Amino acid sequence: MQSILEREAFSLRLRECLARMGAGSGTGPSWLAREFNRRYPGAPVSLHAARKWLLGEAIPAQDKLRVLSDWLGVTAEWLRYGAGSAYVLREPSPGAGLDYPLMREIAALSDLHREAVRELVSALRRAEEVEKTRCGGKNEVSE
Template identity: 35%
Template sequence: MNPTKQAFAERLIAAMQAMGLEPKPAVLEREFNQRYWGKAMTLHGVRRWLRGETLPSHEKLLVLAEWLRLQPQELRDGPEVEARIRKAKARWDEGVGYTEREVFEAFLKLPPDKRKVVREVILAFAKAQNPDA
């Protein structure tokens, strides 16, 4: 079984239980179809979500997330993905000072062919500094 789909099913079940609902296909089908304006989901279709056999489309994921009061990415990917992204963004924000931002702004104003040259120079310096990377 696909671990991504299985983890989604576990989060879906936990979210339904947190709302005080039984994680049963009939309950999910009824609640989902009351909120979704597209073609109704079948009992078999929602059962496959709960069993970790399939993932909902993005449109359906948005409906589920709103109903379950979760961020769509948290429901689909779990909170750890968002935490890793936040950590990487914080590292970038903390590590870049005024002078670096000034250089980045100047870089972004260059035409594409000049950016390519600057990029190659920077990567060459980085490789010379850390040849094992």
């Protein structure tokens, strides 16, 4: 069982990493849950779970801890226990930049609509390549 001190220390390290990211005052539970769920391939975490992480009432399971540490650029060991080196120079985990909620939405579509999404994405990628070529190698597609 996790002690109160362990949970509070984890919470402090988590909040420190979020502040270092420049997230500032926007790092409330809803923001944390939303940003975490964008990176986590499993079932989304609730606002309540994210709140418990921030307040030191709970420590996430190991799979969630790995996603947090990859996102925050620290080792899972340091984030969980405060031991070892905090920062690690490594390539992001495969899938670290994927938008899992979007992928779940696309997967829920019919075959016909998924094919339409594929065609749309392909057309957008071609348009970006044309724009990149026209701009001398810089990708300056306006949003």
